[in-house]
Amino acid sequence: MKGKTYLEVGADGVAIITINNPPLNLLSVDVLLSLKNNTEQALLRDDVKAVVITGSKGKFSGGFDVTAFGKKGLSCFPSNLYDEARTTQLELIIGKHGKLGFWSIEFVTDILEAARKPFVAAIDGPALGGGLEIALACHARISTSSAVLGLPELRYGILPGLGGTQRLPRLVGLRKALEMILMSKLVNGDNARGMGLVDGISSADLLTTIARHWAKDILAHRRPWTVSLYRTDWLEPLPEAKMMLEHARVKSKKQAPNLKHPLVCIDVIEEGLVHGPRAALWKESKALHELQQSDTCRSLVYFFFAQQRTSKVPGITDMGLIPRKANTFAVVGGGILGSSIATALILSNYSVILKELDEKAMLAGIERVKVNLQDHVKQRKLAEVKLDKILSLCKGVLHYEDFREVDMVIEAVSGNISLKQRIFAELESYCPPHCILSSSTSMINLNLINERRNFQNRIVGTHFFGQAHLVPVLEIIRTEKTSPQVIVDLLAIGKKMRKTPVVVHNSSGSAINRMFIPYSQAAMMLVEHGVDLYQIDQAVAAFGMTMGPFRMMDFVGFEVATAMKVQFSKNFGERFNELSKLISAMQEDIQADETTRKGFYIYDGESKFTPNPDIKMYVNKARSISGLSIDYELMQLSDEETVEMILFPVVNEACCVLEDKIVVKASDLDVASVTGMGFPEYRGGIIFWADTLGPKYICSKLEKWSKTYGPFFKPCAYLAERASKESLGGEGQAKSQL
Numbered sequence: 001m002k003g004k005t006y007l008e009v010g011a012d013g014v015a016i017i018t019i020n021n022p023p024l025n026l027l028s029v030d031v032l033l034s035l036k037n038n039t040e041q042a043l044l045r046d047d048v049k050a051v052v053i054t055g056s057k058g059k060f061s062g063g064f065d066v067t068a069f070g071k072k073g074l075s076c077f078p079s080n081l082y083d084e085a086r087t088t089q090l091e092l093i094i095g096k097h098g099k100l101g102f103w104s105i106e107f108v109t110d111i112l113e114a115a116r117k118p119f120v121a122a123i124d125g126p127a128l129g130g131g132l133e134i135a136l137a138c139h140a141r142i143s144t145s146s147a148v149l150g151l152p153e154l155r156y157g158i159l160p161g162l163g164g165t166q167r168l169p170r171l172v173g174l175r176k177a178l179e180m181i182l183m184s185k186l187v188n189g190d191n192a193r194g195m196g197l198v199d200g201i202s203s204a205d206l207l208t209t210i211a212r213h214w215a216k217d218i219l220a221h222r223r224p225w226t227v228s229l230y231r232t233d234w235l236e237p238l239p240e241a242k243m244m245l246e247h248a249r250v251k252s253k254k255q256a257p258n259l260k261h262p263l264v265c266i267d268v269i270e271e272g273l274v275h276g277p278r279a280a281l282w283k284e285s286k287a288l289h290e291l292q293q294s295d296t297c298r299s300l301v302y303f304f305f306a307q308q309r310t311s312k313v314p315g316i317t318d319m320g321l322i323p324r325k326a327n328t329f330a331v332v333g334g335g336i337l338g339s340s341i342a343t344a345l346i347l348s349n350y351s352v353i354l355k356e357l358d359e360k361a362m363l364a365g366i367e368r369v370k371v372n373l374q375d376h377v378k379q380r381k382l383a384e385v386k387l388d389k390i391l392s393l394c395k396g397v398l399h400y401e402d403f404r405e406v407d408m409v410i411e412a413v414s415g416n417i418s419l420k421q422r423i424f425a426e427l428e429s430y431c432p433p434h435c436i437l438s439s440s441t442s443m444i445n446l447n448l449i450n451e452r453r454n455f456q457n458r459i460v461g462t463h464f465f466g467q468a469h470l471v472p473v474l475e476i477i478r479t480e481k482t483s484p485q486v487i488v489d490l491l492a493i494g495k496k497m498r499k500t501p502v503v504v505h506n507s508s509g510s511a512i513n514r515m516f517i518p519y520s521q522a523a524m525m526l527v528e529h530g531v532d533l534y535q536i537d538q539a540v541a542a543f544g545m546t547m548g549p550f551r552m553m554d555f556v557g558f559e560v561a562t563a564m565k566v567q568f569s570k571n572f573g574e575r576f577n578e579l580s581k582l583i584s585a586m587q588e589d590i591q592a593d594e595t596t597r598k599g600f601y602i603y604d605g606e607s608k609f610t611p612n613p614d615i616k617m618y619v620n621k622a623r624s625i626s627g628l629s630i631d632y633e634l635m636q637l638s639d640e641e642t643v644e645m646i647l648f649p650v651v652n653e654a655c656c657v658l659e660d661k662i663v664v665k666a667s668d669l670d671v672a673s674v675t676g677m678g679f680p681e682y683r684g685g686i687i688f689w690a691d692t693l694g695p696k697y698i699c700s701k702l703e704k705w706s707k708t709y710g711p712f713f714k715p716c717a718y719l720a721e722r723a724s725k726e727s728l729g730g731e732g733q734a735k736s737q738l
C-alpha cells in the first residue's frame, strides 16, 4: 500500500484526518481511497461533529503522484527516466469503478464538499495540485505563513482535475486564478490569505488547534460555512470574465502556439462561468483523462523528473556531505558577463564584491548591475521599492586585498589562458582556505588554469550560458581534482539562485556550448547556401525553440560565438573544420553587444527587434569568402526539413557528448538543452525528442547530408551504433512527430 490517511477523533468531537505518504504526502490511489473511507467514516460517526484535514510532518500534500500521468516511454538512450511501474494511472484519473468524475464529482464534490459536518483544511508546507484542490473543497482553510499553495498542473500538460478550475476562480476571482493556473504560479500562506484563498494564518505548532477551533466555530455559526463551488461574490461579471478569457487565449496562442492544454483549461473555466460549475466539473474530468494521455504530458512529466535529477550526481551527492554556508561572493570582472553574474547573486540575496582594474571600469560594472536590476523592474520581476536595497549588496573594489573573507570567487574576465592563470595565482594567495575558486569560462580547459595551483580541489567551472541573471541554468564543470564538497556547495548555491544545475566533466567547451555550435553552424551554412535567414528563425521558433539560431547568436554575442567556433575547430577535428564565415563577415562592421544592439536583428531596447537591412550584403560577402554556392534544393526545404537540418546536427553533437562521458546521464542533456538553449520543454529535451523520432531515422538523414555537405553532418560512432541496434520508428513516425 502506497500511503494512507489516519483518522483520529478528539474528545471535543473534531476528527483529524491526516494524509500520510512521506515525504510529500502525494495523492496515490491508496491515499485517495483511504481519504474517502475516512471521510465517510467521519460523516457516519455520531461522535464526530466536524473534521480537520491535514498532512503529516508539516506537509499538507504535494498533489497527485505525477508518475501516474503520461504514457510509458521507450528509450534507446541510457538513463532516460521512464520506469515500467505506472499501471495505476487509469484508476487514479478515472476512479476505482472506471467512471469519469469518480474522484472529482462523486468524492470531492458530493461527499466532501457536500458534507453536513464542517471540514477545515490545516495547511503547512506544500498544498499543490490535487492537494490544494482537496483543501479548496473544504469549508475553510487555515495555513501557516510559509505554506506553498498552487495549481501547477499545466506544467505537466494537464489541467487541475479535482475541481481546481472551478473553485479557485470562485475563491480569488478569475484574474488571479488565471494567473495562478495558466502560469503555474505558487503563492505563500500570507499571500494566499491576502487574496482570500485561505481564511486564517497560524503558526505551525498551533495549526491543528486553530483549525479545530475554526471547525467548531463554523458548526456554531460563528464563522461562515463556505461551499467554494457555488460562491459567486468574487467572480467578475460575465462580459468582463469572457474578455479576460479571450485575452488569456490570445496570449497563450502567442506564447505557446504548439500547446493545446492551456486552451482546453481556459475552455473548461469558461464552461463553469457560462453553464455552471457542475457541468464544468464533468468537462474538466474528461479533459484531464484525455490530456494525460498526450505526448505533451508524457514529455513534460519526463522533463520534471529529469530536472529534479540533475542535482543527483553519483559518487558525489550520495556521500552524505552537507553544503557549507556561503554568504559573500567576489566576481572578478565587471563586464557584461561579470555584472550579470553579480546581478544574479544579489537577486538571490548574496553579498557581492565586484572587482575591476580601475575606478572607471568598476563604476561601469556597478552601473551595468543597476541597469540589469532596472530591466527586472520593467519586466515586473522585481518590485521597484526593493531595487536600492538589492543593489546595495554589490560593492565595487579594486584590490584582491578585499578578498580575505569571501566564500567563493567567480572569475569572469575575457582573456587568454595566461591572464586567467595570473588571476588564479592572486586568488590563491588572497582568498581564505575554504574559498571556492571558480571560472565562468566554458571555453578554456580548466586543467590549464589549474596546472600550477596548489589548491586544485577548490577549482571549478561555473558556466552561466549567456546572461547569468536571465538564463535558468548553471553548468558546474568539475575537473578530476575538484572536491565533492565543492560540487555539493555549488548545487546548494545554484538552488538558492533558482538555477537548474547541470554537473559536467571538464572538457573543451561545456555541454551547452557543444550543442549551441552545431545549432548556429547548421543555420549559417543553410544561409550561405541561399536559404532565407529570417525564414529559418521562424521555422525553428515555430517548432518551439525560444529563439531561432540567429536570435540566439545575437543574444550570446558575436565575440563569444566566435571564440567558441575557434575552440571547436581546434578541438573537434573534421566536424568543425569548415565553419561558416557569416559572423566573421559581419564582425568587421558589427559587434552584437549591449551598446550596438545590432546583429542579425536590430533591437530597439524594448525587446522589439527587426531584421537587419544589411544582411544580404553580409551573406554575399560570407559566400564569396567560403566559396559556397546557392543550392536550389536547400532553398526549397519545407519548415519541417529546415528544423531537421538544424537540430539533427545538435542531436549528433549531444551523442558525442555522451560518447565523451561529459555528462553522467542522457537526461542531463535534455535539461541543458531546455534551460540553456531554449529547446521546447514540452518535447522533453533534445535526447528525449531524438528518441521519439528514432536514432535510425536521424542517422540516415545525417549520413545522406554528410555525402553532399561534408563531415559537419557525419553521424558520430555513438549515434551510428544506436541506429544499427535500435529501431524506434521509421520515417513515417518521424514526420508525424515534427
Ligand SMILES: C[C@H](O)CC(=O)SCCNC(=O)CCNC(=O)[C@H](O)C(C)(C)COP(=O)(O)OP(=O)(O)OC[C@H]1O[C@@H](n2cnc3c(N)ncnc32)[C@H](O)[C@@H]1OP(=O)(O)O
Pocket: 023, 024, 026, 062, 063, 064, 065, 066, 067, 126, 128, 129, 130, 131, 133, 152, 153, 156, 159, 160, 161, 162, 164, 305, 308
Ligand atoms: C489531478 C491533479 O489536479 C493533478 C496534480 O495534482 S499534478 C501534481 C501537482 N504537484 C506538483 O506539481 C508538485 C511537484 N513537486 C514540487 O514542486 C516539489 O517536489 C515540492 C515543492 C512539493 C517539494 O520540494 P522538495 O521538498 O525540495 O522535495 P523534492 O526533492 O522536490 O521531492 C521529493 C521527492 O518527491 C518526488 N516528487 C515531488 N513531487 C512529486 C509528484 N507530484 N509526483 C511524483 N513525485 C514527486 C521528487 O521527484 C523527489 O523524488 P526523489 O526523492 O526520488 O528525488
